[in-house]
Each structure stands twice: as structure tokens, then as C-alpha cells.
Amino acid sequence: MRKRRRSDRDQRFRAFPSIEQSALKEYEKLESRTRRVLSNTYQKLIQSVFLDDSIPNGVKYLVNRLLTLIEKPPLDPIYIGLFGSTGAGKSSLINAIIQQAMFLPVSGESICTSCVVQVSSGCCEQYEAKIHLLSDQEWKEELKNLTKLLHRTEELDEWDRDDAVEEAVWKLRMLYGVGAERKSYEELLRAKPRGKIPTSRIITLKAEEAGELSVKLDPYIRTKRRDWDGESAESHIWPLIKHVEVTLSKSELIPEGVVLVDIPGTGDFNSKRDEMWKKTIDKCSVIWVISDIERVSGGRAHEDLLNESIKACQRGFCRDVALVVTKTDKLHLPEYLRERKVGKQAIQSQREAVLERNEMIKLQRNRILKEKLKRKLPVESKALGASDLVYTVSAQEYWQQALLTEEETEIPKLREYIRKRLLDKKRRMVTKYVTEAFGLLLLTDSFNCPEIPPNEHLHMSGLRRFVEEQVQLLEKAIDQCFAHIAQPLHEGVRNARTSYRRILGACLVRSRGNQGFHQTLKAVCLKNGIYASRTLPRIDLNEAITQPIYDQIDPVFGGIFRAGTPTGSALMPHIDAFKHSLQEKMTEIGIRNGWKYDNYKKSFLIQEISAILGGLEGYILRKKRRIYESLTTSVQNDLKPCYEEAAQITGKKACEKMKDVIRRGVDRQVAEGMFERAQERMQHQFQQLKNGITEKVKGSTATMLTLASPQGDGLYKELADVRTEYKEMEKLHRSLREVAENAVLRRGMQEFLLRASPSKAGPPKACI
Numbered sequence: 093m094r095k096r097r098r099s100d101r102d103q104r105f106r107a108f109p110s111i112e113q114s115a116l117k118e119y120e121k122l123e124s125r126t127r128r129v130l131s132n133t134y135q136k137l138i139q140s141v142f143l144d145d146s147i148p149n150g151v152k153y154l155v156n157r158l159l160t161l162i163e164k165p166p167l168d169p170i171y172i173g174l175f176g177s178t179g180a181g182k183s184s185l186i187n188a189i190i191q192q193a194m195f196l197p198v199s200g201e202s203i204c205t206s207c208v209v210q211v212s213s214g215c216c217e218q219y220e221a222k223i224h225l226l227s228d229q230e231w232k233e234e235l236k237n238l239t240k241l242l243h244r245t246e247e248l249d250e251w252d253r254d255d256a257v258e259e260a261v262w263k264l265r266m267l268y269g270v271g272a273e274r275k276s277y278e279e280l281l282r283a284k285p286r287g288k289i290p291t292s293r294i295i296t297l298k299a300e301e302a303g304e305l306s307v308k309l310d311p312y313i314r315t316k317r318r319d320w321d322g323e324s325a326e327s328h329i330w331p332l333i334k335h336v337e338v339t340l341s342k343s344e345l346i347p348e349g350v351v352l353v354d355i356p357g358t359g360d361f362n363s364k365r366d367e368m369w370k371k372t373i374d375k376c377s378v379i380w381v382i383s384d385i386e387r388v389s390g391g392r393a394h395e396d397l398l399n400e401s402i403k404a405c406q407r408g409f410c411r412d413v414a415l416v417v418t419k420t421d422k423l424h425l426p427e428y429l430r431e432r433k434v435g436k437q438a439i440q441s442q443r444e445a446v447l448e449r450n451e452m453i454k455l456q457r458n459r460i461l462k463e464k465l466k467r468k469l470p471v472e473s474k475a476l477g478a479s480d481l482v483y484t485v486s487a488q489e490y491w492q493q494a495l496l497t498e499e500e501t502e503i504p505k506l507r508e509y510i511r512k513r514l515l516d517k518k519r520r521m522v523t524k525y526v527t528e529a530f531g532l533l534l535l536t537d538s539f540n541c542p543e544i545p546p547n548e549h550l551h552m553s554g555l556r557r558f559v560e561e562q563v564q565l566l567e568k569a570i571d572q573c574f575a576h577i578a579q580p581l582h583e584g585v586r587n588a589r590t591s592y593r594r595i596l597g598a599c600l601v602r603s604r605g606n607q608g609f610h611q612t613l614k615a616v617c618l619k620n621g622i623y624a625s626r627t628l629p630r631i632d633l634n635e636a637i638t639q640p641i642y643d644q645i646d647p648v649f650g651g652i653f654r655a656g657t658p659t660g661s662a663l664m665p666h667i668d669a670f671k672h673s674l675q676e677k678m679t680e681i682g683i684r685n686g687w688k689y690d691n692y693k694k695s696f697l698i699q700e701i702s703a704i705l706g707g708l709e710g711y712i713l714r715k716k717r718r719i720y721e722s723l724t725t726s727v728q729n730d731l732k733p734c735y736e737e738a739a740q741i742t743g744k745k746a747c748e749k750m751k752d753v754i755r756r757g758v759d760r761q762v763a764e765g766m767f768e769r770a771q772e773r774m775q776h777q778f779q780q781l782k783n784g785i786t787e788k789v790k791g792s793t794a795t796m797l798t799l800a801s802p803q804g805d806g807l808y809k810e811l812a813d814v815r816t817e818y819k820e821m822e823k824l825h826r827s828l829r830e831v832a833e834n835a836v837l838r839r840g841m842q843e844f845l846l847r848a849s850p851s852k853a854g855p856p857k858a859c860i
């Protein structure tokens with residue numbers, strides 16, 4: 093069994109070079125041994141209090157903390173979002189990264205699903221895909237909207253069809269057959285879908301080989317708009333697909349714990365799919381904006397993707413944003429040479445031209461992207477400090493290597509980024525885990541200490557007063573942080589009031605007039621101001637008219653939730669300063685009052701303060717999204733009646749009538765203080781966050797001080813002897829530094845070997 097476990101661990105690390113494997117194995121060993129010590133301690137505690145009528149509060153706290161740490165997952169997944177429009181090369185890029193040429197279907201004549209597709213590596217022997225379908229209720233909601241969109245007295249062939257209508261007709265014909273678009277909502281509820289729908293609403297596919305799973309998966313996520321009856325039975329349920337999870341067999345290239353997410357560029361007409369689209373973007377810690385070489389230099393779609401990614405840094409967990417330019421092997425040499433500036437070194441081949449053009453694209457787009465990030469994010473943002481903001485890749489050349497070497501396609505560079513990201517997260521997670529565990533063992537061992545230190549009650553009362561004072565200072569610091577948003581928010585509201593008509597007018601105008609826009613506008617109103625299509629840019633009226641406010645608050649908002657020094661608008665540094673002040677006080681009291689024999693108390697309190705306050709960061713990040721979106725949510729709620737009124741309009745000149753209803757509705761709400769209400773709601777959300785932080789801090793520090801109180805408080809009892817576990821945990825805690833030092837030495841050795849290795853420069857060998 094031991095050999096099998098070691099073999100399984102080695103399989104999980106196959107994606108890493110040997111030097112990185114060694115570091116990961118050491119961290120894995122530390123974590124595994126720590127879990128074992130915690131489990132043994134937990135079992136002893138449970139046995140020692142099993143027959144007790146009442147368990148002291150201190151013991152309850154300890155048992156619950158031990159169980160929480162034991163059940164804590166080894167590593168939260170790292171989500172890397174590949175965010176791009178249809179045809180940008182997302183699927184081709186994923187295929188190259190995972191070394192499976194045609195695993196995910198790529199865009200061509202076929203139209204791929206607009207749902208989110210997640211690809212990860214597992215420890216199983218088989219390849220697996222889980223296709224999650226909309227629930228019955230979720231589909232009924234979409235079906236009702238689709239039939240409302242298609243409801244009109246004229247015959248279908250006479251319609252001036254736009255994108256929204258084409259989409260609705262396609263979905264209904266795909267699921268129910270030709271003619272479904274003419275049926276009512278009630279008739280379609282009674283109709284039997286053409287495809288088989290499992291009661292679990294999950295379809296699971298398994299295969300021994302990647303190619304076999306790809307063939308099985310293909311009909312579900314690739315379909316054609318024509319030849320409805322010629323599609324396979326699997327394709328018929330395409331409109332019901334919510335999202336897809338693909339798990340690879342043990343991969344030598346993608347480490348377990350990393351999830352590559354293929355994210356469509358515009359969301360979806362279905363509310364649940366659109367909600368998942370946004371949540372998926374927000375949970376990604378890394379976003380790669382995918383744009384092919386021919387679209388990267390302009391176009392609204394590309395700019396929309398970049399803006400949405402930057403917003404993810406504001407409202408979500410994203411820390412890194414990069415532009416990945418695909419299909420960089422595409423170059424027309426005569427045209428490139430004609431447009432190339434005179435005076436440069438002569439180009440001898442297509443390969444040299446591609447490499448030169450790629451380097452130029454990197455320099456240009458890196459500068460543009462950095463300037464855009466600077467306007468929206470605080471200067472200390474991690475995204476701004478990234479060494480690589482732009483990658484130029486070619487999936488086709490990765491496979492063919494007719495022009496470029498494997499390294500020059502930059503696919504290996506992306507893999508290296510993924511590995512380093514996972515290794516760094518594992519290091520930080522294990523360090524925190526072992527440190528927390530050591531603090532708990534300190535406390536557990538102390539429960540059996542029979543002595544009560546002299547003047548202990550005096551020490552604790554002084555400490556309580558100090559904590560109360562520090563909590564008050566923290567409250568003031570939070571108020572000061574949040575006060576920085578008030579002026580930009582006020583200025584943004586003023587700008588929104590003066591510019592909303594111009595912005596709204598631009599959203600409601602199309603170059604062809606009302607031709608082909610009526611049903612799209614109706615779809616916008618049915619979805620309360622939002623419409624997402626696979627072929628058109630996303631429309632969000634609520635976001636558009638609140639954009640002047642976001643333009644003002646974005647840098648300040650990002651500054652509030654950044655890391656840094658405890659000055660200015662940053663929130664987390666003030667919480668860190670609060671933590672350090674408590675820890676310093678513990679040390680001071682320990683030294684002044686001679687806690688030498690009671691050193692466990694000082695050590696435990698210092699460790700536990702970090703553990704308690706460390707959980708605040710996750711709480712704050714979860715609240716951040718709600719605060720950031722409160723402006724658009726407020727505006728959307730205020731405008732809902734006018735959207736509903738506009739959606740009911742039919743007949744001649746319906747499009748102009750709908751626009752008029754929307755304009756008058758927005759004018760009325762602005763006059764009644766719509767933007768000011770949005771401002772108040774955002775400020776209220778900030779106040780709620782402050783209250784939540786202070787309540788958690790007060791509750792946690794009260795628990796900590798209660799645990800640190802003398803045994804006379806009736807919180808403790810004599811427990812089982814855990815000295816063996818304590819000593820083992822002490823050794824593991826000391827091992828953290830040794831493991832970190834070994835990792836530094838290995839990195840230095842790796843860099844030396846890379847510098848000493850011969851260069852791989854030069855044209856590749858011809859393909860055979």
C-alpha cells in the first residue's frame with residue numbers, strides 16, 4: 093500500500109521537471125504527516141471526553157478546529173480562464189497545452205457550444221466528461237422567453253430576422269424539430285424533446301483514450317445550423333447544455349489542481365448560463381484574453397474582452413491578466429515586407445518575418461495593455477507587475493514546426509507559467525497549514541499543564557483592554573479606507589447624469605437603422621437590459637449607463653482591496669497591522685511577565701491570531717463582488733418596470749416605440765434620483781462590509797482571549813497525553829524552513845544549468 097501511494101504521488105507530479113518534483117514531494121510529505129498527527133490528536137481527544145456529560149468550551153473549540161484542519165482540502169483548484177470570442181483559438185490552444193491535437197472541437201463550419209467548458213487533470217486511469225444540463229425549471233424559464241421573443245402576428249418568412257430571432261429559432265428546432273418556432277409555450281411544454289434527457293440532468297462519458305472520449309463528446313458541443321434532421325440524437329439536446337467538465341487521465345503536462353476554462357466571450361441568453369458565465373470569470377485567479385493575430389489590433393469585441401477581464405480583477409479573485417495572441421504563424425510575406433519600415437535589418441525568410449512581427453506585437457500590446465491596466469487598477473496591483481503581459485502563440489506550428497521551434501510557439505512557456513503558479517500556491521498553502529497545526533498542538537499540550545501562572549488574571553485583563561483599543565482603531569481605519577470612495581463616487585454620479593442620454597442613444601442605434609434590431613431589442617428588455625449572443629457583442633444597458641461612475645471609482649476601488657502598506661485607502665494592510673500589534677503585545681507581555689514556563693500560551697496566541705484573521709481575506713473577497721456590482725444591480729432594479737413595458741410592445745413601428753419607452757423610463761428614473769440611489773446602495777454595502785469585519789474580529793478575539801484565560805475559568809480539563817504528537821509537530825514545523833531552503837538551492841542550480849546549456853536558436857529542421 094505504501095508503494096502504491098508513493099506511485100500515485102509520483103504520477104501526480106509527472107507534469108513537473110525533476111527539480112520541481114522534489115520540492116512538491118517534500119511539501120506533500122509535510123502536509124501528509126501533519127494530517128496524520130492531527131488525526132491522532134483528534135482521536136485521543138474524542139476518547140478522553142467521550143463519556144463526559146459536559147465538555148468545556150475550550151475543548152469544544154479545539155476539537156472543532158482540529159476537525160476543520162483535518163478535512164481541509166489539500167489545494168483549492170487554480171482556475172485559468174481562456175476568455176475569447178468564437179474562432180479566436182481557445183480550444184486549439186487548450187488542445188496544444190494538454191498535448192491532444194483535436195481533443196476539443198475547434199470552430200469552423202460548425203458552431204461550438206456557448207457554455208463554459210472546464211478541462212482538468214485527474215489521478216484516474218480513464219478520460220471522463222460530465223455534461224451538465226439545465227434543470228427542468230431553468231429550461232422552462234428560457235423556453236418562455238424564447239416563445240415571447242418569437243411571438244408576432246406576421247408569418248415567420250416575412251420577418252426581418254435578426255440575430256436574436258435566428259438564435260431562438262435554432263434552439264427550438266434543434267430540441268423539438270422543424271416548426272417548433274411556430275408553437276406556443278404551452279404546446280412546447282407538452283411536446284417531447286427529440287433527444288434523450290436523463291433524470292439526473294447529467295450525462296457522463298468515459299473512455300480509455302483521449303481520442304475515444306473526443307468522439308463521444310463531439311456531438312454534444314459541436315453542431316451545425318443547417319440540416320436539422322441530419323444531426324445526431326446527442327446534438328438535439330444542445331440547447332439544454334449548461335456547462336461541461338472534462339477530466340483527463342494522468343497528464344504529464346498539466347498538473348492536478350489546475351483547471352483550464354474555455355469561457356465564451358459574451359455570455360448567454362439563458363439566465364442561469366449567463367450567471368455561471370460571470371461567476372466563472374470571477375473565480376479565475378488568472379485570465380488569458382485570447383485574440384487571433386488579425387483581430388488583436390482593433391475591434392470592439394477585443395476591447396470588450398479586455399474590459400471584462402479587468403473588471404474581474406476588481407470584483408473577483410483574478411490577480412493576473414495577460415493577452416495571448418494566437419495564430420501568429422499567419423503572415424503574408426510580400427505584404428509584410430512592403431509595409432515594413434526602411435532601415436531595418438534585411439529579412440531573409442518567412443520565419444524571420446514571423447519572429448520579428450511577433451516581437452513587435454509583444455512590445456506594442458504590452459505597452460497598450462499596461463496603460464489600460466494603470467487606468468483601472470492601483471499601481472501596486474500584481475497584474476501590473478507581471479513579467480509577461482503578452483504571449484504570441486501558434487498552436488498549428490506547435491504541431492507542425494514548419495516555421496517555428498516548439499519553444500518559439502510559446503506553448504511551453506504557458507505550461508511553465510501554470511506549473512510555477514501551482515508550485516507557489518502549494519508552498520504557501522502547506523506553510524500556512526503546518527503553522528496552524530503547530531499552534532493547535534501547542535494549545536492541546538498546554539491543557540495538561542497543572543500550574544496557573546502568578547498574576548495571570550491581571551495579565552489577561554490588561555490584554556483585553558488592549559484588544560478593545562485596537563479594535564476601535566481598526567474600525568476608524570476601515571472608515572478612513574472606505575471614505576476614499578465617496579468623492580469619486582459623487583463625481584461619477586454627476587458624470588453619469590450628464591452623459592446617460594448620449595450613451596443610451598448610442599446603445600439603441602444601429603448602422604442599418606431598425607432593420608434587424610427589433611427582436612434583439614426585445615430580447616434585451618426580456619432580460620432586464622442584457623442580451624448575450626454568440627455572434628454579436630454583449631449588450632448591457634445597465635452597465636453602459638453606469639460606466640461613467642465606474643470610470644471614476646475603479647482605481648480607488650482597486651486600491652481599497654489591494655495589498656500594501658497600512659496607509660491610504662488599502663484595507664487588508666490595516667487588518668495585517670491589527671494582527672501584528674496583537675502579536676507584538678503577546679510577545680511583550682510574555683517577556684515582561686516571564687512566560688518562560690508558560691511559553692506555549694504566547695506561541696499559541698500568536699499562531700491563532702494569524703489563523704483567525706487570515707480567514708477574513710476570503711470573506712472580504714466574497715463581499716467585494718457584491719459591492720462592485722451594486723451600482724448596475726441598483727440601476728437594473730429601478731429600470732425593470734420600463735424594460736417589462738417595452739417587452740410587451742408589438743405591431744408596426746414597435747422598435748421605435750420600445751426605444752421611446754426605454755428613453756422615457758430612464759429619464760424618469762434619473763429625475764427621481766436613480767444614480768444617487770445606486771450611490772447610496774454601494775455606500776451601504778461598504779458599511780455592511782465594515783460591520784461584518786468588526787463583528788468577526790470581535791468574536792474571534794473574544795474566543796482567543798477566553799482560550800488564553802487561566803484554567804480557573806472552567807474551560808479546561810485534563811486530556812489524553814499528546815506529548816508525542818506535539819514533539820512530532822514541532823519537528824514538522826522546523827522542517828518548513830529546511831524545505832524552503834532546499835527549494836531555493838534547487839532553483840539556483842536549475843538557473844545555472846539553463847545558463848550553461850547550449851542555445852537552441854536557429855531555424856528548425858524541415859518537417860518530414
